[in-house]
Each structure stands twice: as C-alpha cells, then as structure tokens.
Amino acid sequence: MNRYRIATIPGDGIGNEVVPAAQQVLERAGSHFGITLEWNELEWSCEYYARTGRMMPANGLDTLAEHDQIFLGAVGYPGVPDHVSLWGLLIPIRRAFRQYVNLRPVTLLPGIDSPLRAVPEGGIDFVVVRENNEGEYSEVGGRMYRGTPDELAVQEAVFTRRGIERVMRYAFDLAGRRAGRLASATKSNGIIHSMPFWDEIFRELGSEHPGVETSEYHIDALAALFVLDPARFDVVVASNLFGDILTDLGAAIIGSIGIAPSANLNPEGDFPSMFEPVHGSAPDIAGTGRANPLGQVWAGAMMLEHLGHADAADAVMGAVSHVLAETGVRTPDLGGTASTSEVTDELLTALETEV
Ligand code: ATP
Ligand code: MG
Numbered sequence: 001m002n003r004y005r006i007a008t009i010p011g012d013g014i015g016n017e018v019v020p021a022a023q024q025v026l027e028r029a030g031s032h033f034g035i036t037l038e039w040n041e042l043e044w045s046c047e048y049y050a051r052t053g054r055m056m057p058a059n060g061l062d063t064l065a066e067h068d069q070i071f072l073g074a075v076g077y078p079g080v081p082d083h084v085s086l087w088g089l090l091i092p093i094r095r096a097f098r099q100y101v102n103l104r105p106v107t108l109l110p111g112i113d114s115p116l117r118a119v120p121e122g123g124i125d126f127v128v129v130r131e132n133n134e135g136e137y138s139e140v141g142g143r144m145y146r147g148t149p150d151e152l153a154v155q156e157a158v159f160t161r162r163g164i165e166r167v168m169r170y171a172f173d174l175a176g177r178r179a180g181r182l183a184s185a186t187k188s189n190g191i192i193h194s195m196p197f198w199d200e201i202f203r204e205l206g207s208e209h210p211g212v213e214t215s216e217y218h219i220d221a222l223a224a225l226f227v228l229d230p231a232r233f234d235v236v237v238a239s240n241l242f243g244d245i246l247t248d249l250g251a252a253i254i255g256s257i258g259i260a261p262s263a264n265l266n267p268e269g270d271f272p273s274m275f276e277p278v279h280g281s282a283p284d285i286a287g288t289g290r291a292n293p294l295g296q297v298w299a300g301a302m303m304l305e306h307l308g309h310a311d312a313a314d315a316v317m318g319a320v321s322h323v324l325a326e327t328g329v330r331t332p333d334l335g336g337t338a339s340t341s342e343v344t345d346e347l348l349t350a351l352e353t354e355v
Helices: 015-032 046-052 060-065 082-096 161-177 194-208 219-228 240-253 294-306 310-327 340-354
Strands: 002-011 035-041 069-074 101-107 125-131 141-144 152-155 181-186 213-218 235-238 261-265 273-277
Touching: 002 015, 015 035, 015 069, 015 294, 015 310, 015 340, 046 082, 060 082, 069 294, 101 240, 101 294, 125 161, 125 240, 161 181, 161 194, 161 235, 181 194, 181 219, 181 240, 194 213, 213 219, 219 240, 235 240, 261 294, 273 294, 294 310, 310 340
Parallel strands: 002 035, 002 069, 069 273, 125 235, 181 213, 181 235
Antiparallel strands: 101 125, 101 261, 141 152, 261 273
C-alpha cells in the first residue's frame, strides 16, 4: 500500500469548493491503484491572516516539511493586498522547499474551445518550465525621494548560475522525454546583463544535450507565437517573470483559467512539492457552487504523477477528458450550466467506468 501525507491548504474563496471536489476524485482514482492519500488540512488563508496577522504560523514551514506533498487551493481575497499572500505564504514555501521549477502544461483538452481562431491540426500540447525561486521576483532595491519630482524606484533582478542551470537542466531532461524541442525565453537586446547570462548558460547546456533541438526567442515575439503558432512548441523555459506572463497566456489559449494547473516542483524530492490551479480565489463567484473544479483536479493529477503514479494520474486525466468530450456536463466558465458538484460526480462516475 502506498500511503502519502498531503498538507492541504484550501485557502480562500473557491479554494474551499474546488479542493474538496478534487480530493474526492483523487481518492477514488487512488483506490484503484492502491494509493491512500492522508489529507492534513491547514486553515492558512487571508481569513487566518485577518485573525492572526500572519498567512501561516511562525513554524508553518516545519509543519509542511512533515508532509510528502502540498495541495493548495488559492490564497488571496479582497481587502488583503496580493503581496501579503504572495510574500507571506507562496514565495516562502517555494523558496524554503527549493521548488525551483514551476511546471505548467499548456494542453488543449478534448471538447474545449480555444479562443484561438486557428487551432493547429495536432492541437496544442506544450509545457512551460518557469524558474520559480529567483530572477525578477526579488527583494533587492528600494524607493527614494518620495513625494519629490525626483522620486525613483530601483528593482534588481537576481540571477545565479546555480539557479539558471538547475531549472534549465530540468527543462532539457523534460524535452528529452517529450518531442526533443526546447525554446528559451530571453530579452538580451534590452536587458543586457542578466539575459545574456541566461543565454550563455542555455547554449552551454545545449551543447551537452545534442539530442535536444534548441531555439531562443525574445519574450515579446515568443508571446505572439503562443497565439499565432502554438504547434511550434514542445518545452519552453523562462525566467520567473517571463514565465509568469507566458503561463497566463498559455492558460488563456487552452480555454479557461478554471482548467489550467501548476506544479511547484522540488525535482530532487528532498522537500515537498506544491500543486495548485493557476486561477485565484475568484471572489466574484465564491459561494455560488459554480466554480470549475478541473484546474484543481488536474493539479492533483500532476501530484500523483510526481509521487510516481503515472497510471493513476492518467486515469484522472482520462476521466477529465471523458467528461469534457462526451458528457456536456461543464461549469459556466466553459459555457455549461453544471455546478462544481455535478462535474465532480461525473468525474467519479467516469473513474468507475473508464479505469
Ligand atoms: P487572485 O488575486 O486570487 O489571483 P484574481 O481575481 O486575480 O484572484 P481569479 O481568482 O483567478 O483571479 O479570477 C479571475 C476570473 O476567472 C474571475 O472572473 C473568476 O470568476 C474566474 N475564475 C477563476 N477560477 C475559476 C474557476 N475555477 N471556475 C470558474 N471561473 C473561474
Ligand atoms: Mg490573480
């Protein structure tokens, strides 16, 4: 029996609706493959912050470290500035547990309409590997001369050889296991220190991986190609900020932000990884029972895969594809009328009949 301890942080808003839905689906899939998931629910959220002044307790990272993986809904709520949930919870977790890869599949699932007018014949199926620990998201810098005409802000990006190499090695390996094509996002014409450094390391690693075909794109052109020619891509590696922007665009071209998943990976497995949907707490629909659970479910499938259970992950994604392509049961963000629980029930039924 494979038994795993999962730290579960539903968080705010629809996180509290889609996490329980995904838990049911993952448990059902797990039961077919001899996997037991032990959920340890943690109430850390903006509501917790309003009560305690912190997003998580002072020993929060120690608590998380006792778990195999972390399953997160969404944190963030009106009235609590975004940087509180980001710097009070997400960034400390990503850094402390060396989750230096943010992995985001950009796969158009069957039955989903892409907003792209021309979807390539083979569909859309690539992966963005976003650097998750350093780069443009940095505390280095400051503000000066506030309130004067000379007011200014300085924000430094910090790129390290270690940090760039490890995320690129992950991306090269991933491309080697996929179609063997790796594109790098850069901007070395305008950003003249960090981006040339990024390019140099990309070329060094490229010469170590002759089996992977490499290409380099300026971030602006790359973003346009996501829309104009997405079939060109297999794996895309990008810095923290460029990756953030590209992955939101990636989520948009696969139909709904309610579907897209994200994995914050510690590839070595010496610390827990964290799995979450791309979407936020969606305060505008929270409490209506209409949230799409598929992004959270897909994030859960990525967790099963990371735990070494590709068969169970495939079963979950098979059920998702079946429900989308065959049943017409879908939430309003995908043009349907179904509730979160109706979609969840369809997924559970599909797992019984498909597995
Ligand atoms: P946050 O600050 O937490 O990122 P946000 O408001 O920036 O929140 P989202 O919470 O992702 O961003 O919401 C963006 C839009 O997408 C909202 O209109 C929301 O209702 C919709 N949305 C997000 N997730 C889902 C979902 N799972 N199902 C349906 N609609 C969703
Ligand atoms: Mg947001």
